[in-house]
Amino acid sequence: MAESDNLALYRLWRPQTFSEMVAQEQVVFPLRQSVITGKFSHALLLSGTRGTGKTSLAKIFAKAINCLDPHEGDPCNACEICLAANDGSLMDINEIDAASHNSVDHIRRLTEEIIFTPVRAKYKVYIIDEVHMLSQGAFNALLKTLEEPPSHAVFIMATTEPHRIPATIISRSQHFQFRRISQEEMVKRMREIASSIDLAIEDEALEVIALLSGGALRDAISLLDQTRQAGAEVISRDQVLQLAGRVPDQFLSETAQAM
């Protein structure tokens, strides 16, 4: 069995460089430039709907600013730092899920840790996912560090709900907004993925997957992955709808009305 058969398509196709990102040029371009010039904020806020690339981009940026051999701002994915970051063993890049680590104590521990210089990398990076879930006390503790961050510290905060972030945090961050990924861009990416695994699927089926996913590429790729299990020779539009638990005729008349 090939490796690609075991791994979820979404993980297999997760972008590892700025160049591999789908869409989001309004975020990718300035962040890549900031890696090249070495001038970036110590607090970044990435906001936008789910499945649009926020966490992927956070990881790429964290790697890029620490990479020993970056190419045009892109991480090389071959040096010891990139390799350790990719297999999750680099202690200097930390990912925190604020949904389950939202207390003052969690953030206080983090702000105590961040004072110490990084172990191997140049920058110590904290990626805080779903940052809007932090408690008020936790935000206050974080704010103190954001006001005077150590020069080796970088915070990357990601959120689907920027309106729930205190203004004091936003004003100390550089804010990047992600947009929903267009139908065309999603279909193009899925076609690329399907052909890489020899999955035969009708164009109409890809369009339906894109519609069902509402701009979230991660959801689209997961649904595409499920069609692999359908075992059909060529995946059709109706098979996709059945997999998604939708009644084909009803779905089509709904989308026709919406257009």
Ligand SMILES: [Zn+2]
């Ligand atoms: Zn590297």
